[in-house]
Amino acid sequence: MSQAQTAVVRLHRALYMQQAIKEAANTFADFASFKIVRDGEHYAVSVSDIDGEVEGDVVAEFCNFALHNTMQRKKKRI
Amino acid sequence: MAQHTVESVDAAAHRVTLALEVGLYPIEVLYGAAYVFIDRCFVLLDKDEGKDGPSKGGRYLVHLRGKTELSKKELLDLSGEFGNELLSQALRRKVVKANQKIIEEITTQAIAGAAGGTLPTDFLDSSDDGMDFLDDPLGIAVPWEDKFKKKSADQP
Numbered sequence: 108m109s110q111a112q113t114a115v116v117r118l119h120r121a122l123y124m125q126q127a128i129k130e131a132a133n134t135f136a137d138f139a140s141f142k143i144v145r146d147g148e149h150y151a152v153s154v155s156d157i158d159g160e161v162e163g164d165v166v167a168e169f170c171n172f173a174l175h176n177t178m179q180r181k182k183k184r185i
Numbered sequence: 186m187a188q189h190t191v192e193s194v195d196a197a198a199h200r201v202t203l204a205l206e207v208g209l210y211p212i213e214v215l216y217g218a219a220y221v222f223i224d225r226c227f228v229l230l231d232k233d234e235g236k237d238g239p240s241k242g243g244r245y246l247v248h249l250r251g252k253t254e255l256s257k258k259e260l261l262d263l264s265g266e267f268g269n270e271l272l273s274q275a276l277r278r279k280v281v282k283a284n285q286k287i288i289e290e291i292t293t294q295a296i297a298g299a300a301g302g303t304l305p306t307d308f309l310d311s312s313d314d315g316m317d318f319l320d321d322p323l324g325i326a327v328p329w330e331d332k333f334k335k336k337s338a339d340q341p
Contacts, residue, residue, distance in 0.1 A: 116229075117231075118229075118231075119230065119231050119232045121232055122212075122230045122231070122232060122245075123230075148232070148234070164227070167227035167229075167250060168227070170227060170228070170229050171223050171227055171228060174219060174223065174228055174229075174230065175220070175223055177216075178216045178219070178220055181213075181216065
């Protein structure tokens with residue numbers, strides 16, 4: 108599946124943890140570059156240099172990982 | 186009736202967006218439902234603050250996108266399944282909360298049992314009864330042949 112080489116994802120700060128997003132970014136570091144900045148109520152994640160050779164949607168998979176990591180971290184807190 | 190609503194369906198992008206009021210379900214319920222769907226589709230959660238809208242507390246927006254191509258009907262089915270999963274998770278949470286004490290007690294007992302528990306006091310009694318470990322007062326160590334050997338013909 109072809110996709111744009113850059114994308115910006117906005118993840119709400121009340122729903123996603125910064126550490127979880129960073130962890131997901133590290134997981135996908137081989138396939139794209141990630142830059143996370145706070146933007147009001149959201150974290151704006153700029154995804155660039157997306158590897159065109161990768162099968163699947165790197166950005167969407169990254170979002171799934173960020174959500175999963177957040178759930179895991181919140182579970183540990185409880 | 187307060188419930189989740191389908192905000193939009195984009196069949197071309199294989200995406201459906203659900204909206205639910207923030208106060209309707211706890212955040213753990215939303216996470217729980219999202220966790221179930223995470224292997225089937227791409228899940229993106231968002232929050233609409235909605236200060237001026239009809240829901241003053243805001244709304245959670247759940248964007249679901251199929252990992253494979255999905256028709257409009259399949260997307261609507263997916264959103265329905267997500268709604269069911271929200272209810273299921275909410276009930277599960279309620280049951281766990283109601284039985285928290287029992288669950289904790291059973292778990293504690295199971296862990297204590299696996300850890301060996303406490304030894305009966307008889308085992309800890311160090312008083313010496315004067316017996317050696319080779320002593321056999323009940324005759325347990327006597328071989329079967331010796332115990333039940335056939336009486337020889339010359340014996341009366």
